[in-house]
Amino acid sequence: MVTKKYSACTSMLVGKKASLDGSIMIGRNEDSKAAWPKHFIVHPAGDLPEQFVSKDNGFSLKLPAHSAKYSATPEWTDKFGLFEEDGINEFDVAMSATESAYTNNNVLAIDPLVKDGINEEAMVTVVLPFIHTAREGVARLGQIIAQFGTGETNGILFADNDEAWYLETAGGHYWVAQQIPTDSYAVISNQLSIQTIDFNDHDHFMYHPEIESFVADNHLNPQPETFNFRQIFGTHDGSDAVYNNPRVWSGHQKFSPKKAIDEEPESNNLPFIMKPDQLISITDVQNYLSSHFEGTAFDPIGPGDSTDKHKYRPISLAKTQESHVLQMNRPTVNIHWLAMGVAAQSVYVPFLANLSETPAVYQRGKSTYSPQSAYWIFKLVGVLGDSHLHQFWPQLEKTQNEINLSLRQSIVAIDQELGKLDESQRVSLANKKAKELSDLALTQYRSLAATLITQATDLSPLNFKTDENL
Incomplete structure (x- = not known):
């Protein structure tokens, strides 16, 4: 069985009728290492080879003949893999990968993780340049996972000018995806989040074609009267209560305080899909991804006592490499908002999605501080x-x-x-x-x-x- 230390992120998706300006937004903090620069680049059309081979785990895939132009935020070195993470392609499709999560041992005993399967490192590179819609992105990635397997449990965000989708993997080969309702939003924090699957609703759900029989044949569903993906495949332990759930609770308190008035920070029953109490702006999403429990006793840099200040894992923290919000369905040009380093100490710079080249300062930076690197300029002020x-x-x-x-x-x-x-x-x-x-x-x-x-x-x-x- 594959075991590895995952990076840990926080994500948010917003439907167009839940946003202030009618845009669709998907955003995520890429949390892994405190001093590990990211670059921001644009791949021109036709930039990729015929065969992709991962330097991370050897995963190999023959790619379609022509790749589209797309933006990406790769690591400063490809020694350990690309980790392109987030971008928008020339067909106005956005993708962010991944939100790390965990599959429970009941499932892993039957469908182990696959050592040389597709992982976070490769997902944007082998999917985003070859899709024309968010739904097509879900289908392509799902097919790859089912055929080649994956060595991780992850959540992946997709959006275009019409809809937003969230895909989750579980075990070595299984996956589901849910369309975010246009009047709703979702916040996710390092756990499987999708709940009840309606297998008759093909407009709003996609899934591995054999997932129902896999669960039934292996007696994995503790409540057979329904099919709750989180309950069947996810974890529900103490680390969820203090590491994951409070970040979801924080988002619900920010965007739906009337509906979430009775929610508790450590609850394992927080809903995946929520309707906001008022429409959500791009600033709201950025503020959420930049937040650290301000206004509560749990703020690690607030006035609370030391126990409360370090009780829960904040959303914005020192190990954030970059934070992004991909804003789609704008009346002019979509925007790739990018905050290098820790979002709470940085700013989200807007890059129009149709750009063909990025500033040189965003293409620089190695593991040692450099005053010529955007990543390190923002990190210096934070330090x-x-x-x-x-x-x-x-x-x-x-x-x-x-x-x-x-x-x-x-x-x-x-x-x-x-x-x-x-x-x-x-x-x-x-x-x-x-x-x-x-x-x-x-x-x-x-x-x-x-x-x-x-x-x-x-x-x-x-x-x-x-x-x-x-």
Whole structure:
């Protein structure tokens, strides 16, 4: 049986009638290592080889003849695999992979994980460049998992200009997917989340063709009168209660406080699909992915006592490599919002999905700090802010607010300009604005880092106050 340490993320999907502007949003924090840079690139059409072979586990797959253009956030090195993680292709299909989860031992005893199956590392690369709709993405990935198996349990997000889907794997070969209702949202945190499957509703559910017989033949369903995927395939242990469930609870309290008034942070029965109390904006989604239980006793940098402050795993934390929100169904051009490093200490820079190249600073960065890398520029400010929390965080938040307002104003102006341009001019504009808007954010972060370093020089414990010079 395959066993490995998974990365741990938090995800959110929003239907178009649940959003403030009618857009569809899928977002996720990629949480794995505290100092492991990500790059942001665009693959041109036809960029992939005929045969994909994973450097992670040897998984091999013959690819279709022509690959579409798509954006991606790969690791700084491909030594351990690509991990392209998130992007939007030229057909306006978005994909984010993966939300790590776990299958229970009852299932794994019968359908073990597959050592050389498709894993997180390969999923975006072998799926996103070859699909024209979100539903097609679900079908392609599901077929690959059923045929070749997987060595992990994962959740995968898809969206296009019409709908959003969430696919979950379980065991070595089985999977289900649910369309997020247009008037609803879902938040997910490192556990199998999809609940009751309606096998007669093909508009809203997709699944491995033999999953019903697999469960029945192996007596896996503790409540045969229904088919609850989470209950049959998932885990329900103490780690869920303190590591996973509180993040879902936090999302429900933020977006559906009236409906979730009786929910408890450690409950194993929190619903997957929720309707918001009011429409959700792009800022709301970004704030959720940047959150750490602010306003509660569980905030690790809040005023609570030490026990409460470290009781639950926050959404935004030091091991976030990048956070993204893929915003679809916009009236002009869709947007790949990207926050390098820890979302709580970074900003989401908007990149128009039709761009053909990314700024050079987003293609740089290795495992050691570099001032020429976007990832490390944002990480530097985060580290400085952590070093003197109460003195520096107010300045960080002020800078974030100023940048966020400038970026939102820029998008409004860009949308107005796009309506006057043909397609080739739109691509040129996307490339130009990618550099302008990333420069805007990075310039202010470099300036903030210089200010914080200067102020920190007199915050050493090797101070002795007798007069202003000592």
